[in-house]
Amino acid sequence: MLSLTACQSQPDANEIARENSAKANEIAQKTIIADTHIDVPYRLDDSFEDVSQHTEKGDFDYPRAVSGGLNAPFMSIYTPASLEGTGQSKVLADQLIDVVEALVKASPDKFALAYSTDEVQDNVKNGLISFPMGMENGSPIEGDLANLSHFYERGVRYITLAHAKANHISDSSYDTKRPAHGLTEFGKVLVQEMNKLGVMIDVSHISDEAFYQVMAISQTPVIASHSSVRYFTPGFERNMNDDMIRLLAEKGGIIQINFGSTFISQQSIENYxxxxxxxxxxxxxxxxxxxxxxxxxxxxxxxxxxxxxFATLNDVLDHFDHVIKLVGVEHVGIGSDFDGVGDSLPEGLKDVAAYPNLIAGFLNRGYSEADIEKILSGNLLRVWKQVEDYAASH
CATH class of the missing domain: 1.10.287 (Helix Hairpins)
Structure with a gap:
């Protein structure tokens, strides 16, 4: 039988939760948080709001980002699959990059562009939120490698090869038609050129067959910028199965967990x-x-x-846990899809102010601060730096 003193010395569960919540806020403010997929540019192109101030709509604005500790949200340069072959994909992509550049120009005391891992870290030291960019859907390349160089010069540092439909680069996980049976011949060349230039290859959205072809070709680690774990959503090809996650990790890559409820919860999928x-x-x-x-x-x-x-915060944490148990904490990060999944975000993760909730969840599950730092940005910055270093030597 425990003595009264022993019982009193055991910390109360609510007290532990409060302590972890306070510690989570501290970690969020002192650690670089990188999120590889936030759809601000397309949101603002559709309906402009001044995100340097608090906005009533959307999942991102400066005050909420500061509150959540967000340092490096990758601005998604998204082009709809319907523009493939119309000649308008590149036009829209340039227009969305203009939007990002205009945000920085209008608020240089709050935002800064970031073309490299060093610039992200410098911006953090200067108290600025970095805007690296990722291209969601390779359609704007339009079959011309000169466009790859063009978008690299404009700041694009990863490309999601396809989106909702097959394009001239790759088949899509959402498209029942698989004309290329994976990557097209141009797509295979593009992967090699992205390696040489220093653009991360993003395997979110592409078909399983295309994924395995990317893994066979790429000489650098690849990312899944906003995907979750298929183990919890059987039959949903948009997420990654365990074999794919193992191969991704074996080659040094990372899966960035998408927060959308229909990526996280089978019940949410069936409801929708x-x-x-x-x-x-x-x-x-x-x-x-x-x-x-x-x-x-x-x-x-x-x-x-x-x-x-809706999915819950614990459901999201389960996806992180699964990857970590499968391949280790070095191969997972955050790809929320804020401003990209509508009203389907889980309870407790509704906008960019909510990263401390995620961190508290990790603490409650026994994760060390060192491991949490890897999840928040360390893993992503490692992969990005490896891609930069490979390009510099080739």
Missing amino acids: EAYTKAETAFMEAHQVAEDSEELKAFSSDYRQRIPFE
Whole structure:
């Protein structure tokens, strides 16, 4: 039997949680936090807001980023798959980079561009939030390697080879048509040229077959900039299976966990699929369009009866845990998809102010501060530096 003194000496669970919450805020403020996928440029191109100030909409703005300790959000230069072959992909990509540059020009006391790992670290020392850039969908390359150099010069430091549909580079995980059976011949050349130039290869969104071809070709570690773990979402090819994660890690790469509920929770996926199936059935039965008032009323009523099932912070932590148990803490990081997954973000991870919640979760699960630092940015900066060093020597 424990003595009264012994019982009193054991810390209360709530007290531990409070201590970890306070420690999480400290870690967030003193450690570089890099998030490899935030869709601010496309959001602002659609509906501009001054993100140097607090905004009512969206998941990112400067005050919330400072509160959350975010230092290096990769601005996603996203082009829809529908622009493939139209000649408009490059136009839009340049336009979105203009948006990022304009944000920096308007608020040089808050934001700075970052073309290298050194510039990220220098910006942190100067109290600035870095805006490195990643291109989501390689469509703007438009089959011309000169465009790869063009976008590198403009600051793009990773390219997601495809998006929702197959393009001239790669098949897509979302596309049932697989015309290239992986990478196209141009795609295979592009991977090699990205290695030489110092652009990280992003395997999020591409088909499994394309992933294995990238891994066979690339001479540098690759990233999955915003993917989660297929173990928890069987059949969802957009996430990575255990064999892929092992190979990614074996070659030194990283998987950056996407926070979207339908990436994290099978229950969320099934809930959303049932909702979209009901919408489609209503449209067909009543012969109404997607933007019709009738469909809006139906959807509102449906969601009142059957609310969306959000993932939880613990669900997200489970994805990190799975990767770490599988391949080690050196091969995972953050690719939230803030401003890219609509209203599907998990409870406790609703915007860029919420990184301390994630850190507290790691502390509650027994992670050391050194391991947390690797997850927050150390792993990503290591891979990015390896890609830079390879390019400098070739």
